[in-house]
Amino acid sequence: MNNTYTVSSSPHITSNESVSRIMLDVIIALIPAAIAAVYFFGWRSALVIVVSVISSVAAEAIYQKLMKKPVTIKDLSAVVTGILLAYNLPPTIPLWIVVIGAVIAIVLVKQIFGGIGQNFMNPALAARAILLAAWPVEMTDWQSPVIDGVSAATSSATSSATIDGVSSATSGATPLAILKSGGVWAELPPLWDVFIGKIGGCIGEISALALLLGAAYLLFRRVISWRIPITYIATVGLLTWVFGNDGLFTGHGLYHIFSGGLILGAFFMATDYPTSPVTPKGQIIMGIGCGIITTVIRLAGGYPGGVSYSILIMNVATPLIERYTRPRIYGEVRGNA
Amino acid sequence: MGFKLFSFKGGVHPPDNKHFTENKPIEKANVPSLVYIPLQQHIGAPCEPLVKPGDHVKLGQMIGQQRGFVSSPVHASVSGIVKSVTPMRTPQGSKVMTVVIENDGLDTLDESVKPKDIDNLSIQDMRRAILDAGIVGLGGAAFPTHVKLSPPAEKEIDCVILNGAECEPYLTADHRLMIEEPDKIVSGLKVIMKVLDAKIGYIAIEDNKPEAISAMEKAVSNESNIQVVTLKTKYPQGSEKQLIQALTGRQVPSGGLPADVGVEVNNVATAAKIYEALETGMPLIERVVTVSGQGIREPKNLKVRIGTLFSDLIEQCGGFSCEPSKIIAGGPMTGIAQHSLEVPVIKSIAGILVLSPEETKDEEVWPCIRCGKCIEVCPINLMPLSISAYSLKGDFDTCREYNALDCIECGCCSYICPSKRPLVQSIVVAKNEIIAKEKSNNSNKDR
Numbered sequence: 001m002n003n004t005y006t007v008s009s010s011p012h013i014t015s016n017e018s019v020s021r022i023m024l025d026v027i028i029a030l031i032p033a034a035i036a037a038v039y040f041f042g043w044r045s046a047l048v049i050v051v052s053v054i055s056s057v058a059a060e061a062i063y064q065k066l067m068k069k070p071v072t073i074k075d076l077s078a079v080v081t082g083i084l085l086a087y088n089l090p091p092t093i094p095l096w097i098v099v100i101g102a103v104i105a106i107v108l109v110k111q112i113f114g115g116i117g118q119n120f121m122n123p124a125l126a127a128r129a130i131l132l133a134a135w136p137v138e139m140t141d142w143q144s145p146v147i148d149g150v151s152a153a154t155s156s157a158t159s160s161a162t163i164d165g166v167s168s169a170t171s172g173a174t175p176l177a178i179l180k181s182g183g184v185w186a187e188l189p190p191l192w193d194v195f196i197g198k199i200g201g202c203i204g205e206i207s208a209l210a211l212l213l214g215a216a217y218l219l220f221r222r223v224i225s226w227r228i229p230i231t232y233i234a235t236v237g238l239l240t241w242v243f244g245n246d247g248l249f250t251g252h253g254l255y256h257i258f259s260g261g262l263i264l265g266a267f268f269m270a271t272d273y274p275t276s277p278v279t280p281k282g283q284i285i286m287g288i289g290c291g292i293i294t295t296v297i298r299l300a301g302g303y304p305g306g307v308s309y310s311i312l313i314m315n316v317a318t319p320l321i322e323r324y325t326r327p328r329i330y331g332e333v334r335g336n337a
Numbered sequence: 338m339g340f341k342l343f344s345f346k347g348g349v350h351p352p353d354n355k356h357f358t359e360n361k362p363i364e365k366a367n368v369p370s371l372v373y374i375p376l377q378q379h380i381g382a383p384c385e386p387l388v389k390p391g392d393h394v395k396l397g398q399m400i401g402q403q404r405g406f407v408s409s410p411v412h413a414s415v416s417g418i419v420k421s422v423t424p425m426r427t428p429q430g431s432k433v434m435t436v437v438i439e440n441d442g443l444d445t446l447d448e449s450v451k452p453k454d455i456d457n458l459s460i461q462d463m464r465r466a467i468l469d470a471g472i473v474g475l476g477g478a479a480f481p482t483h484v485k486l487s488p489p490a491e492k493e494i495d496c497v498i499l500n501g502a503e504c505e506p507y508l509t510a511d512h513r514l515m516i517e518e519p520d521k522i523v524s525g526l527k528v529i530m531k532v533l534d535a536k537i538g539y540i541a542i543e544d545n546k547p548e549a550i551s552a553m554e555k556a557v558s559n560e561s562n563i564q565v566v567t568l569k570t571k572y573p574q575g576s577e578k579q580l581i582q583a584l585t586g587r588q589v590p591s592g593g594l595p596a597d598v599g600v601e602v603n604n605v606a607t608a609a610k611i612y613e614a615l616e617t618g619m620p621l622i623e624r625v626v627t628v629s630g631q632g633i634r635e636p637k638n639l640k641v642r643i644g645t646l647f648s649d650l651i652e653q654c655g656g657f658s659c660e661p662s663k664i665i666a667g668g669p670m671t672g673i674a675q676h677s678l679e680v681p682v683i684k685s686i687a688g689i690l691v692l693s694p695e696e697t698k699d700e701e702v703w704p705c706i707r708c709g710k711c712i713e714v715c716p717i718n719l720m721p722l723s724i725s726a727y728s729l730k731g732d733f734d735t736c737r738e739y740n741a742l743d744c745i746e747c748g749c750c751s752y753i754c755p756s757k758r759p760l761v762q763s764i765v766v767a768k769n770e771i772i773a774k775e776k777s778n779n780s781n782k783d784r
Contacts, residue, residue, distance in 0.1 A: 006663050007674040009762035011748035012690075012697055013351055013506065017710065017755035019703050075703065117706040117756075278709035278722065329740050330578060330717040331588040 019116070023076035025223045029214030030083050030268065036197045036207035041091040041143060045203045049086040051095050055102035056082030063111050077116050081105050084124035087204020087264060088308070089131075092141045101127045121315045122272045125308045142200040194258045205261040215267035227283035228276060228290075229266040233257055235291020236298075243299060256298065265307035266290070275315040282318075282325035289314045289321075342544060343583040344569040347716040349749045351506050351572055351670065353545055357629045357636040358509040363517055365640050366626075367653055370440050372414050372644030373425055373681040374400065375433040379473040380480045381407035388436060392419045395447035397620055400436050403468070409481040410471045413447070414622040414642040415440040428647070428666035428673060428680045435681070438644070451618040455528070463532050463615070470614035471621045471684075476500055476511075476575070476604035477667055479685035482611065485603065486532045488596040494533040498584060499526050501542040501549065501605040502568055502575030505668025508688045510625040511605050513638045515542065515549035518609055519556035525608030526563060528615060533601055538563040539584055540605065545570040572670060573747040577602045579716050591743050606687075626682055628654045632661035632691035641682050647689055648678035662697045665690040670748045703756035711750035711760055717743050721750035721760040728767035733774065736767035744768060 037045040060078040064071045085101050105127035110119045132139045189199060197207025205211075218224045237253040244251020256262070266287075270276060276286050293310035314321075377383035384401030388394055394413040401411040417440045425435035453466055468483035488494055499522065503511040515522060526538050540557065542550050544567050557563045568574050568583060578589050580602055587598040595602055610621055622643055629636040634655030641650060647664070651657070665672040666686050682689075711721035719740055727735040741764055750760040 005661065005674065005676055006697065006699065007676045008663075009759055009765070010672055010674075010746075011670040011752050011761070012663055012665055012672065012674065012692060013669045013752065014698055014700065014757060015349065015351070015753050017753060018757075019706055019755050022706070022708065022755055072703075077706075115704065117704045273707040273709070278707055278712055278720070280712075326720060326739070327712065327718045329591065329719060329743055330582070331591045331593065331743070332740075333590050333592070 019075045019077070022223055023080050025218060025221045026080050026268070027076065027083065029217045029223075030080075030087070030204070032210035032213045033087065033204045033207060033264070034083070036210035037087075037091070037203045040197050040206060041203065045086075045091040048089060048091060048093060048095070048098055048203060049083060051098045052086035052089070052102055053079055053082035055099045056085065056106050059103045059106040060111065063107050064115075067111075069115075072116065075116060078106060081110065081123045084122075084204070084268060085127055087268075088124055088128040088202050088261070090139065090141050090143065090201075091203050092138075092143050094138055097131060097135055097138055101131050104130050117274045119274050120318075121312055122269050122275050125269055125312055125315075128308055129312060188255070191254060191258065194255065199259065201259075202261060202264075205264040208258040208263045211263045211267060215263070218267065218271075224267065224271040225280075225283065227280060228270050228287040231284050231287025232266040232270055232290045232294075233262060235288050236262055236294050239291065239295040240299065243295070256295075260298070261307040262294065265294075265311055269307075270311045270314070272315075275318060277318050277322045277325065279322055279325040279327055281327070282321040285321050285325065286314050286318070289317065342569040343541070343566055344571060345574070345579040345583045345716055347714050347718070347749065348571040348573060348579075349714050349752050350570075351752060353570070354506045354629070355509050355512065355545065357507065358627050358638050359512055359546075361509075361513070361636070361638050363510075363513050363625055363638045363640050366642070366645060366650060368415060368440060368442075368444075368642055369645050369649050370442075371420070371646075372438050372440060372642060373435050373646065374411055374414065374438065374644040375425065375427045375435045375681065375683055376401040376411060377433045378411060378427070378479060378643070378683040378685065379409040380478060381405065381409065381484075383433065384408065384411055386422050386434065386436060388419045388422070390419050390421050393417075394419060394438060395445045397450040397618075397622060398447040399449070399469070399471075399620070400438075403481075407481060407484050409473050409483075410469065410620075411436075411643075412471055412620040412622050413438055414644050416443050416445040417441040426677070426680055427683055428675060428686055429683075430673060449618070450620070453615045453618060455615050458615070460532050463528060466615055467532075467611055469620070470610070470618075472607065472610050472614060473621070473684050474604055475606040475610065475624060475684065475687065477671065477685055477687060479683075482603065482607055485601055486529065488533070488601070492596040493599055494535045494596060494601050495599045496537045496539065496585060496601075497526065497530050497533060497535045498580055498600060498602045499538065499540045499605050499608050500575050500577070500580060500602055501540055501546075501553070502580060503546070504543060504570075504572045504575040505670055505672075505688070506572075507629045507690055508627045508668050509629075509638055510627045510687045512546050512549050514606055514609060514625055515546070516552045519552045521609040521612045522553070522605050523556045523560065523563065523608075524616075525610070525612035526603075527560075528611050529601070529603060529608060530562075535601070536562060540565045541568050541580055541584060542566070543568045543570040543574055572749065573716060573745070576716065576745055576747055578745065591740070621684060624682070624684060624686075626650065626686055627688040628691075629688065630661070630665075630691040631693040631696050632657050632659050634658040643684060644681045646678065647675065647680055647682070650682070650689060651678060651691065657691060659693050661691045662694040662699070663690075663692045665692060669696075670752065671746065700757045702758055705756055705758060708755060710753045710755065714749040714753045716747060716749065717745060719744060719764075721764060724767060725750075725758065725760045725763040728763040728770075733767050733770040736764075737771050741767045742771060 056078045105123035109123040109126045240256035241251045241253035290310045294306045297306035382404040396416045420437045424432040472482040473479040664675040
């Protein structure tokens with residue numbers, strides 16, 4: 001028996017959890033939305049997704065090679081960032097802008113701050129915000145759904161909705177814009193169309209149905225908890241119902257929930273691990289905070305990105321929230337801990 | 338009560354791997370020709386040796402006397418001649434003065450080993466007998482039992498819990514004991530309840546041991562104030578604080594003891610030993626050890642004389658079935674990895690695990706992604722990721738603010754971590770630093 005044995009600290013067994021498995025789960029959960037995007041917008045949206053993923057992964061690998069760091073693309077986190085970035089772009093976006101966006105997300109927002117787990121803002125959303133400031137026209141060139149090739153006609157004047165209520169130069173008023181100007185029901189696309197995604201918008205945000213399928217999978221796999229997304233969505237629904245119209249309690253809460261980027265943002269972006277609180281109470285504050293800011297931007301603000309900006313603002317508040325929401329420990333003695 | 342499963346917040350579900358040994362009756366292990374008996378096998382001060390090389394000792398003879406109240410004597414587990422008294426490494430990792438006895442094979446009983454008249458013993462005498470028998474907690478902590486049974490007078494103990502959870506994967510020593518000797522356990526519990534003047538006794542068992550539950554239920558069928566309760570199978574269900582919370586809803590205050598909430602917890606094996614010590618007068622000289630893991634050819638539950646070397650037991654279990662990656666003293670979640678097999682079984686060792694590379698999976702460590710799973714599983718509700726991060730930075734004051742000292746070192750955080758970070762290890766480092774700093778501060782004040 002002249003073996004050598006490994007000596008290390010306990011525990012000596014580990015679970016099957018892994019970073020790449022979590023990322024794979026997120027990718028799986030994002031697939032229905034990609035299918036919806038191709039269905040409603042055509043194959044160009046798939047091209048944008050592919051270009052975004054490839055450039056994100058390449059940006060990570062090249063940066064790490066240049067910096068002589070271990071290349072960590074096998075953790076799949078760059079793939080997730082690539083998909084989420086694409087989901088926040090219009091389907092007509094020029095591909096070179098996609099590449100620039102991926103480099104911004106991976107290098108500027110993620111790697112420079114130390115790589116996975118260290119970024120203080122959601123990489124995809126921060127990149128989107130920068131792209132929106134740099135190329136406002138390209139970033140808001142909404143395309144109507146191309147389903148059956150005639151959908152533009154069937155959904156008439158309201159053929160396009162944007163992420164947060166800004167209509168493009170090429171289309172008429174969006175559901176959110178109509179709501180803002182007084183909410184005439186007749187002018188709105190049917191709620192069902194908004195729910196399944198037969199509306200204009202960014203690639204990954206249009207189909208609430210597809211996103212909710214993915215979200216259910218993430219909740220089932222316990223990759224995310226209900227706390228941030230449910231409080232976020234409930235806050236927006238409640239506040240827009242109360243304040244979303246001329247009289248109190250007459251707003252269209254459901255419309256606000258299913259249009260724009262709320263479902264995508266609430267389940268897939270606000271829950272981003274490094275940039276949202278790890279404490280249960282903190283997650284609830286994150287959700288409510290995002291909801292309030294989103295509602296304020298939608299109802300009172302005049303610029304796109306209600307969901308994106310509210311999440312980005314709450315991202316930077318995360319360390320502060322965490323500091324004040326440390327969980328009460330077992331047997332904690334009040335005033336003594 | 339039987340319908341509700343008792344549980345606690347947090348925890349993990351590692352594969353229990355009890356199938357290796359759960360159906361194997363306890364066998365007597367061969368008594369070795371040499372036994373190595375460390376003079377400190379418990380939490381507390383080491384013993385004073387009572388023997389020197391060349392002395393004849395008899396089975397059950399006290400060979401190390403306790404020093405101070407929190408200490409526990411040790412006894413000869415064979416009869417024979419003392420070969421040497423020398424520092425040796427124990428499975429706990431430190432070097433301890435150890436009495437090496439050459440077994441004469443006769444098991445000549447020491448005169449002090451005499452049955453006690455349980456029914457007519459005073460409470461004081463019972464405590465004394467438990468102390469003299471060298472009984473310590475057999476669940477793993479090896480805290481001297483007589484200390485547990487002497488709570489401060491102002492603390493009223495209303496409830497005694499016997500811990501039969503055995504939540505560590507692989508281990509089945511308590512499981513088998515509950516099946517094979519339930520009456521001893523119940524008798525031991527009755528002694529504990531009498532000493533503490535407690536009204537209720539619970540025997541808590543995880544629901545993955547139905548055979549043990551029914552054996553214990555049968556054994557308590559005539560006891561009106563003792564109940565067998567079924568716990569949800571979840572690690573660390575057998576942790577003292579979690580067990581108390583699961584059964585009574587009470588939380589032991591941070592930095593406090595179970596007695597603060599009127600509860601005492603003892604292991605089922607400890608209770609059986611208490612009874613044996615009174616019934617036969619035999620001190621703690623042997624215990625049940627589960628030898629298991631994929632790397633052992635014939636996993637077994639063995640009744641082992643204290644001081645038997647790991648290598649002897651592994652040989653009795655057919656040796657290795659593969660090149661083992663780790664040898665663990667204890668369970669896989671909290672046990673201690675060994676670098677050598679030439680260490681003796683001491684009172685706290687409930688298992689020896691020979692783990693294959695497949696079982697231990699030596700994995701790459703990734704950066705923390707802040708998924709928060711460690712917070713979710715922490716039974717104390719700590720923030721392991723934060724304590725670990727501050728510990729790695731050397732900021733132990735902040736670790737303390739994050740309640741590092743409350744960590745029970747169950748290992749759930751390290752187990753669940755998708756980045757495979759050794760969280761509990763860095764928290765233990767912080768705890769040691771905090772305690773060391775506190776000690777030096779106190780001694781400065783004294784000056």
